Amino acid sequence: MASYEELFSIGEGFDAFVAHGLPGEIAGVRKVQQQLAEPGTISADTLRRIQAIEGRYRLLIAGEMWCPDCQINVTVMDHLQRLQPRVELAVITKGRAEDDLRERMELDRILIPVVLVLDGDFQPVGRFIERPLEVVAGGDALKPAYRAGEYLESTLTDLLELFEKAEGRA
Numbered sequence: 001m002a003s004y005e006e007l008f009s010i011g012e013g014f015d016a017f018v019a020h021g022l023p024g025e026i027a028g029v030r031k032v033q034q035q036l037a038e039p040g041t042i043s044a045d046t047l048r049r050i051q052a053i054e055g056r057y058r059l060l061i062a063g064e065m066w067c068p069d070c071q072i073n074v075t076v077m078d079h080l081q082r083l084q085p086r087v088e089l090a091v092i093t094k095g096r097a098e099d100d101l102r103e104r105m106e107l108d109r110i111l112i113p114v115v116l117v118l119d120g121d122f123q124p125v126g127r128f129i130e131r132p133l134e135v136v137a138g139g140d141a142l143k144p145a146y147r148a149g150e151y152l153e154s155t156l157t158d159l160l161e162l163f164e165k166a167e168g169r170a
Contacts, residue, residue: 002100004122008060011090014078021065028071035149036079042153049160050084054167056120059089059159062097063113068147069130070113076155077115087163117162126162133158 002010018029035041059077063070074091081087092100097110105116105127115128130136132154135146145151 001104004060004116004118004124007092007096007100008058008090008118008122011060011092014074014081014089014091017063017074017091018065021071025065025071028068029065029075032072032075032149032152033079036076036152042156046153046156046160047083049164050080050156053084053086053160053163055086055163057087057125057163057166058118058120058122059087060101060116060118061089061091061113062094062101062110062115063091064094067112072147072149072152073113073115073128073131073155076152077159080156080159115159117159117166119166125166128155128158128162 018026021029059081061074061077063074065071074089077089081089094110094112097112097114101107101114101116102110105114107114107129111130113128113130116124117126117128119125131146132151134154135142135151142151
């Protein structure tokens with residue numbers, strides 16, 4: 001079984017990950033990128049929290065471009081790493097996650113994206129599975145708004161809570 005560091009090192013960067021998509025899938029990513037670039041999509045408080053990150057974090061993401069949740073959330077995670085250089089990401093395939101992460105993360109199955117949040121020493125500090133917690137809690141009623149990009153900030157706040165907890169600030 002590969003170490004987290006080995007998995008991270010073989011993972012792809014965001015642009016390489018996106019390049020695997022079909023035109024419609026890539027268009028989905030570009031739409032999310034445009035939404036993230038619009039003023040007000042991410043609140044001033046969330047931007048402040050992103051800048052306050054003190055530690056180094058690596059997002060080991062299992063994802064596939066055909067997955068709408070990956071198109072949304074992996075794009076948000078890329079935006080995070082562009083705003084805060086202390087955060088890096090690497091994307092591995094769902095199949096690799098089935099082989100190397102499912103048991104260690106104590107998951108019955110891999111729902112993508114599944115993200116293992118690692119600290120600077122490649123030690124797990126948390127995880128993100130498929131959708132932001134706010135969307136999961138809201139159920140199917142929130143799905144259309146989520147798919148329309150109305151919960152992009154929720155992905156960021158879920159990750160920020162993990163970082164802040166790891167830094168003893170939560």
